[in-house]
Amino acid sequence: MATYDPKSRYAEDFINDEEIRETLDYAAAHAHDVALIESLLEKAKPIRRGNGYHCAGLTHREASVLLACDIPELNEKIFDLARQIKLAYYGNRIVLFAPLYLSNYCVNGCTYCPYHAKNKHIARKKLTQDEVRREVIALQDMGHKRLAIEAGEDPRMNPIEYILECIQTIYSIKHKNGAIRRVNVNIAATTVEEYRMLKDAGIGTYILFQETYDKKSYLELHPTGPKHDYDYHTEAMDRAMDGGIDDVGLGVLFGLEKYRYEFAGLLMHAEHLEAVHGVGPHTISVPRLKCADDIDPDQFDNGIDDDTFAKIIACIRIAVPYTGMIISTRENEAVRGRALELGISQISGGSRTSVGGYDEEVRPHDSEQFDVSDQRSLDEVVRWLMQLDHIPSFCTACYREGRTGDRFMSLCKSGQILNCCHPNALMTLAEYLVDYASPATAEVGWPMIERELARIPNERTRGIAAQHVADIRNSNRRDFRF
Numbered sequence: 001m002a003t004y005d006p007k008s009r010y011a012e013d014f015i016n017d018e019e020i021r022e023t024l025d026y027a028a029a030h031a032h033d034v035a036l037i038e039s040l041l042e043k044a045k046p047i048r049r050g051n052g053y054h055c056a057g058l059t060h061r062e063a064s065v066l067l068a069c070d071i072p073e074l075n076e077k078i079f080d081l082a083r084q085i086k087l088a089y090y091g092n093r094i095v096l097f098a099p100l101y102l103s104n105y106c107v108n109g110c111t112y113c114p115y116h117a118k119n120k121h122i123a124r125k126k127l128t129q130d131e132v133r134r135e136v137i138a139l140q141d142m143g144h145k146r147l148a149i150e151a152g153e154d155p156r157m158n159p160i161e162y163i164l165e166c167i168q169t170i171y172s173i174k175h176k177n178g179a180i181r182r183v184n185v186n187i188a189a190t191t192v193e194e195y196r197m198l199k200d201a202g203i204g205t206y207i208l209f210q211e212t213y214d215k216k217s218y219l220e221l222h223p224t225g226p227k228h229d230y231d232y233h234t235e236a237m238d239r240a241m242d243g244g245i246d247d248v249g250l251g252v253l254f255g256l257e258k259y260r261y262e263f264a265g266l267l268m269h270a271e272h273l274e275a276v277h278g279v280g281p282h283t284i285s286v287p288r289l290k291c292a293d294d295i296d297p298d299q300f301d302n303g304i305d306d307d308t309f310a311k312i313i314a315c316i317r318i319a320v321p322y323t324g325m326i327i328s329t330r331e332n333e334a335v336r337g338r339a340l341e342l343g344i345s346q347i348s349g350g351s352r353t354s355v356g357g358y359d360e361e362v363r364p365h366d367s368e369q370f371d372v373s374d375q376r377s378l379d380e381v382v383r384w385l386m387q388l389d390h391i392p393s394f395c396t397a398c399y400r401e402g403r404t405g406d407r408f409m410s411l412c413k414s415g416q417i418l419n420c421c422h423p424n425a426l427m428t429l430a431e432y433l434v435d436y437a438s439p440a441t442a443e444v445g446w447p448m449i450e451r452e453l454a455r456i457p458n459e460r461t462r463g464i465a466a467q468h469v470a471d472i473r474n475s476n477r478r479d480f481r482f
């Protein structure tokens with residue numbers, strides 16, 4: 001019988017079903033415990049430390065109490081605290097990226113994904129290197145600097161050598177002033193050796209969604225294929241870290257199972273990584289199940305409404321204060337706008353979820369993984385962010401400067417964000433405005449850069465950043481970073 005142990009390397013110990021069920025009982029029993037909830041909010045609030053802030057975070061049990069709380073005034077306080085923590089650690093910058101689908105060949109039987117092996121009518125595609133090149137040029141022409149590559153699991157069609165070759169191709173393309181400077185990877189769970197190969201290929205974050213932490217459901221939702229192996233999937237992040245990847249991204253697919261169970265499991269996974277490897281997840285994603293080729297989300301009983309979704313985001317932000325949080329174009333403009341305030345630090349923009357979709361004039365649907373709700377162009381998303389007073393950032397400096405794993409976390413905690421990430425965001429935004437923006441976007445962007453440069457605390461850094469912005473505006477010099 002498995003017992004709860006965050007330090008164990010066995011999935012059933014660190015995502016322990018009994019512990020999750022006890023957590024949910026505890027949370028339900030304390031959902032109206034005003035004194036406890038107030039004390040948790042007090043514990044989690046940002047405390048000034050030196051130039052920066054310290055946030056204590058919350059355990060999965062504590063955060064589950066906040067999630068269960070249904071007292072309106074306290075929920076308002078929960079949302080307020082999430083906003084404060086977001087600002088303390090991440091400021092008003094939002095990092096932008098796009099997914100790039102390499103291949104939708106897949107041998108798995110995931111019941112919620114249209115790429116499942118039994119789907120015989122979806123168009124199966126795998127990009128050649130020439131097609132990868134065309135996709136990357138289209139993405140560079142939009143202004144993207146950071147990609148997340150996506151592929152189905154198929155050892156014969158999409159072996160690791162294919163993925164590595166694609167990464168090499170992506171990094172090699174320098175088109176006009178463009179470049180992809182960070183490639184994150186979302187491919188199926190694999191071996192330590194293959195993770196090491198990905199690390200050596202210079203990837204940024206390795207992202208793998210758990211889909212559901214509930215083992216019984218997991219086995220039913222993944223009836224066939226290698227992904228059926230719950231333990232192998234759940235222990236993947238440990239193998240990735242053993243392979244030298246210290247930036248890993250967690251996520252569950254909300255809608256498959258009961259959200260409170262998933263929330264506790266997700267936080268236990270984060271606690272496990274911290275306990276074993278000394279560093280928590282670099283990012284947490286919050287995908288929700290969407291309509292797709294032969295998938296109707298209503299077939300699954302656990303869909304969550306927008307308010308619950310917002311509450312989950314706020315509670316993750318409070319519990320794991322320094323993790324990056326990602327929301328994709330699965331969500332519409334209104335949902336994304338609200339989520340940005342509550343803790344999201346990265347969003348995709350101008351996304352296409354089909355294989356080879358960026359090189360097409362009209363959005364193709366035949367090989368799409370799911371419907372995209374936010375169909376605005378990257379330029380529209382960038383302008384919208386600025387109108388909401390968020391700084392769109394195309395920064396990729398941290399991992400290129402070796403600030404990964406706990407080094408990134410200490411940057412976050414030391415308050416150097418305003419002297420480091422903030423100028424980097426402004427310089428990459430200046431690149432975007434000069435090279436790719438529409439006149440309407442540029443008109444909003446330059447005053448924002450002027451305003452935000454003035455907020456850099458260190459005088460010398462402020463001067464250098466202003467000079468680099470001027471260089472970007474007046475020459476072809478690019479890729480400055482702190």
Ligand code: SAM
Pocket residue numbers: 112113114150151152153186187188189208209211227252253287288289290291292295330369370
């Ligand atoms: N094949 C890899 C794997 O198994 O992890 C790569 C992941 S897949 C290309 C990216 C993610 O899309 C999946 O992990 C899943 O959470 C999500 N996804 C699949 N079907 C979806 C749907 N119908 N709606 C929303 N997201 C979906």
